[in-house]
Amino acid sequence: MAAPVKQTEAPEQRPSRSKLGSLARKYGAALGPPVFAVILAMIAGAIVILITWPDKTVDPFTNIIHAYATLFTGSYGSFGNISDTLVRVSPLIFASISVAIAFRAGLFNIGAAGQLAVGAMAADMIGLTFTSWPSWLLIPVMLLASILAGALWGGIAGFLKAYRGAHEVISTIMLNWIAFYGTDYLINSPPFAAPLGITQTIALPPNATLPPIAGVINQIFGTQLDTFTYKVDISIFFALIALVIYWFIISRMTFGYELRVIGQNPKAAKYAGIPTKRNTFLVMAIAGGFAGLAGSTNLMGQPGYNLTATAFSILPTGFDAIAVALIGQTTAIGILLASLLIGGLRSGSTAMQAIAHVDPNLVLIIEALVLFFIAAQFLPVLRRALPAWLRPRFVPTLQATVIDRTIVAQPENGKGDAQNVAEIPDIEKEE
Amino acid sequence: MFFQILLRALTSQNTWHTALEFAALILLPAIGGVISERSGVVNIAMEGLMLVGAFASVIVTLAMHSIGASDPLSVIVGVLAAILAGGLMALIHAGVSINFKANQVVSGVAINIIALGLTSYLVFVLTPAGQGVPSLSDTLRLPVFPWGPLANIPWLGYVLFQQNVIFYVAILILIGAQFLLFGTNIGLRIRAVGEHPQAADTAGVNVRLLRYLCVVSSGLLSGLAGAYLALGEAGIFNPNMTAGRGYIALAAVIFGKYTPLGAAVACLIFGLGGGLALPLQDLNPNNSNLVSLLSTLPYLLVLIALVGVVGRTTPPAADGIPYDPGSE
Numbered sequence: 001m002a003a004p005v006k007q008t009e010a011p012e013q014r015p016s017r018s019k020l021g022s023l024a025r026k027y028g029a030a031l032g033p034p035v036f037a038v039i040l041a042m043i044a045g046a047i048v049i050l051i052t053w054p055d056k057t058v059d060p061f062t063n064i065i066h067a068y069a070t071l072f073t074g075s076y077g078s079f080g081n082i083s084d085t086l087v088r089v090s091p092l093i094f095a096s097i098s099v100a101i102a103f104r105a106g107l108f109n110i111g112a113a114g115q116l117a118v119g120a121m122a123a124d125m126i127g128l129t130f131t132s133w134p135s136w137l138l139i140p141v142m143l144l145a146s147i148l149a150g151a152l153w154g155g156i157a158g159f160l161k162a163y164r165g166a167h168e169v170i171s172t173i174m175l176n177w178i179a180f181y182g183t184d185y186l187i188n189s190p191p192f193a194a195p196l197g198i199t200q201t202i203a204l205p206p207n208a209t210l211p212p213i214a215g216v217i218n219q220i221f222g223t224q225l226d227t228f229t230y231k232v233d234i235s236i237f238f239a240l241i242a243l244v245i246y247w248f249i250i251s252r253m254t255f256g257y258e259l260r261v262i263g264q265n266p267k268a269a270k271y272a273g274i275p276t277k278r279n280t281f282l283v284m285a286i287a288g289g290f291a292g293l294a295g296s297t298n299l300m301g302q303p304g305y306n307l308t309a310t311a312f313s314i315l316p317t318g319f320d321a322i323a324v325a326l327i328g329q330t331t332a333i334g335i336l337l338a339s340l341l342i343g344g345l346r347s348g349s350t351a352m353q354a355i356a357h358v359d360p361n362l363v364l365i366i367e368a369l370v371l372f373f374i375a376a377q378f379l380p381v382l383r384r385a386l387p388a389w390l391r392p393r394f395v396p397t398l399q400a401t402v403i404d405r406t407i408v409a410q411p412e413n414g415k416g417d418a419q420n421v422a423e424i425p426d427i428e429k430e431e
Numbered sequence: 432m433f434f435q436i437l438l439r440a441l442t443s444q445n446t447w448h449t450a451l452e453f454a455a456l457i458l459l460p461a462i463g464g465v466i467s468e469r470s471g472v473v474n475i476a477m478e479g480l481m482l483v484g485a486f487a488s489v490i491v492t493l494a495m496h497s498i499g500a501s502d503p504l505s506v507i508v509g510v511l512a513a514i515l516a517g518g519l520m521a522l523i524h525a526g527v528s529i530n531f532k533a534n535q536v537v538s539g540v541a542i543n544i545i546a547l548g549l550t551s552y553l554v555f556v557l558t559p560a561g562q563g564v565p566s567l568s569d570t571l572r573l574p575v576f577p578w579g580p581l582a583n584i585p586w587l588g589y590v591l592f593q594q595n596v597i598f599y600v601a602i603l604i605l606i607g608a609q610f611l612l613f614g615t616n617i618g619l620r621i622r623a624v625g626e627h628p629q630a631a632d633t634a635g636v637n638v639r640l641l642r643y644l645c646v647v648s649s650g651l652l653s654g655l656a657g658a659y660l661a662l663g664e665a666g667i668f669n670p671n672m673t674a675g676r677g678y679i680a681l682a683a684v685i686f687g688k689y690t691p692l693g694a695a696v697a698c699l700i701f702g703l704g705g706g707l708a709l710p711l712q713d714l715n716p717n718n719s720n721l722v723s724l725l726s727t728l729p730y731l732l733v734l735i736a737l738v739g740v741v742g743r744t745t746p747p748a749a750d751g752i753p754y755d756p757g758s759e
Binding site: 048052108110156160164166167169170171173174175176177178181182184185188189309313314319322323326359361362363364365367368369371372374375376 | 475523527531532533534536537538540541542544545547548549551552553555556670671674675678681682685686720721723724726727730731733734737738
């Protein structure tokens with residue numbers, strides 16, 4: 001019912017717009033909902049502070065401004081803080097790619113946390129076993145081991161989904177807990193465990209670690225940057241490369257195209273002769289590989305260079321990744337921006353607690369609300385609820401973009417397109 | 432040697448007592464999950480709903496106690512608060528997924544995150560210096576309910592008749608839910624709404640109302656489970672104390688093929704997996720670390736069961752799809 005209207009009006013609209021304008025509209029439509037969601041969530045977070053009012057010596061509004069100011073300066077206020085934020089952003093990017101690539105194929109990978117754990121453990125085991133290897137050999141082997149371990153963990157879920165019909169949400173959750181307890185066991189067990197009483201592994205030897213960026217700069221330019229203050233390591237560049245690879249897989253490879261078809265319409269994919277089962281298995285394995293890298297790069301890049309028991313079950317990265325993938329609308333550039341946002345929130349929350357006395361868990365509330373506001377298609381509902389003269393008017397050319405985006409954000413909802421088609425006539429009647 | 436220890440573990444009354452305790456704890460949210468999914472709303476938020484229930488039960492019990500209410504009254508009000516809190520949280524999930532047609536899995540994830548964030552945040556705000564909730568005294572906890580002379584039967588008495596009071600409530604709810612879903616008119620309507628909402632709507636069933644009721648009741652049950660966890664087993668509230676139990680309940684829902692009785696069988700298997708972890712420690716008494724490896728047992732069992740025994744489970748046809756009266 002919507003189609004004929006669009007066809008008649010679109011040709012009139014399009015030529016009159018400049019290319020720049022249409023570009024701006026395109027990115028505006030993509031950026032709009034997430035930005036709006038983040039702003040709404042921040043307002044809601046402010047209300048939480050307003051109600052609970054943590055620092056009674058000052059008035060609540062000063063509290064809110066103070067909290068958000070420290071949240072920002074704590075994450076991006078200085079080079080040292082930016083470095084700390086990037087330390088969190090790097091694994092977040094890897095894990096988010098893992099979640100996002102599965103989303104593209106209509107799969108929900110809650111298992112990034114477990115895949116990350118086994119990835120880190122595999123790299124650690126290699127690093128502690130072949131301590132005498134030179135770093136040019138050891139580091140790639142460790143990274144490869146983490147990719148393979150993660151791919152195995154994700155691949156199990158993919159295999160069960162493809163060939164046994166087991167829901168990937170269940171199997172990845174189960175695999176998460178097996179990974180958490182299994183790594184706990186290995187971390188505490190003889191060959192890798194640190195001397196008695198400490199529930200962590202021995203630290204990796206220097207030839208198994210990734211150098212901090214500041215250290216590399218010092219070596220090349222002879223500067224005296226403090227690697228303790230600027231501790232972000234070169235894995236952030238690996239993460240950026242991973243984003244490019246992700247973009248290439250999704251946008252430039254046949255495999256990526258097949259994934260998107262499977263995600264948007266599994267039946268059509270089947271009729272088109274796309275090997276749905278094989279691709280389901282493969283995409284979960286690839287997702288696991290990316291998540292595995294999140295574990296190993298963080299282990300190898302960040303001082304300590306050891307794994308502690310029970311750390312993985314409380315590590316938020318795997319679950320934050322879900323939020324990041326959704327906020328970033330599963331695009332590479334979106335993931336980058338959303339990782340900077342969520343990583344920044346996490347990183348700044350410590351400063352917010354120390355200086356503004358607001359519990360860091362406020363950041364979790366904000367994160368969940370962002371998810372709600374993105375997941376709930378409340379924009380159309382909100383628009384309809386407004387009185388007619390207040391309702392924003394949209395040109396019909398926007399329609400295609402809106403539909404595109406919704407399918408990407410909700411790949412497993414087979415009726416996603418149908419809903420939007422059903423909602424759009426409402427808007428059109430106003431034109 | 433191995434079989435001796437396994438046999439001893441399998442016949443020990445402690446194993447079965449713990450197994451049933453654990454099973455009842457995840458049975459409540461699992462029944463809630465079954466009801467919600469049968470009505471066509473995917474609910475993976477049991478973890479968060481339980482956590483909110485646990486939090487509310489402890490905070491309200493302590494608050495009632497501090498304003499001078501008698502201990503049993505404090506506990507009862509605490510449990511009611513837990514049920515209410517779970518229901519309210521589920522109401523958000525219901526609204527977001529039924530009215531705003533959100534992706535229900537995403538909404539569930541968001542509920543889980545917000546439950547963790549909100550409870551941890553409130554613990555920090557509500558307790559002096561943010562040091563956490565104090566441990567509850569025995570009189571402020573949900574009591575064990577011994578069945579008089581039956582409790583003295585060797586083995587069986589300890590396993591079946593000396594359980595926490597909520598254990599028996601859970602069994603009553605199990606029977607009730609099974610009857611409700613498969614023996615009553617309302618149950619038929621719930622299942623119809625989950626299979627083919629358009630047809631149910633045509634037949635005069637209020638699809639949205641029924642879905643709201645089902646999702647909220649899953650919240651009520653999860654909240655009760657939270658109270659059982661906090662006031663019954665742990666006697667304290669810790670941030671993230673549910674530790675994945677809600678997700679196991681979710682697995683039980685699917686494992687049990689979306690029926691309360693099936694979910695109960697699944698819960699019993701998971702419970703046994705949990706109950707066996709400690710006694711099997713005897714396999715290697717020198718390695719105290721073995722327990723973390725054995726803790727993977729219930730999860731491994733689920734995975735194996737997913738592959739072998741259960742095979743392909745078919746969720747209700749309209750599960751996860753928001754109802755749109757305009758379509759078809």
